[in-house]
Amino acid sequence: MTDEAERRAGATADEVVETGGPAATDGDTDTDSDTDGDTDTDDATDTAVDASDAIGDADQPIDFSELSLPQRVFVAAVQNPTRGVVLVGLLAFAFSFYIALWLVFARAAAFLSAVGLVLVGIVVAVYVLSNRLS
DSSP, X not given: OOHHHHHHHHHHHHHHHHHTOGGGGGXXXXXXXXXXXXXXXOTTTOOEEEHHHHHTTTTSOOOGGGSOHHHHHHHHHHHOHHHHHHHHHHHHHHHHHHHHHHHHOHXXXXXXXXXXXXXXXXXXXXXXXXXXXX
């Protein structure tokens, strides 16, 4: 449960205890709860703890442009793992066809592999140049 949900759940329980509802029978005698939700009272030390410090900056959205490519892949895989499993299966299927192409048509596979390497080299060069220029 998040801190925000715990704070809301705690405020609801405190309100029920103050009104003498069903939660008042559990032996909780703490009736000095704060109704605005900004501070909570720690029973052991009787010091006020600011609830906004516990939450911190978790409410601010994350800027995905600051993440590296592997971090973006990880976030995408966590958000939708089914898509990742399907993608890995399709890549394995494509690799098996590539192996079959090498076994049957070795010269055509060699030519297509050389073309693929040149294209990958161009993509890497554009990526590196765009990172240096920006």
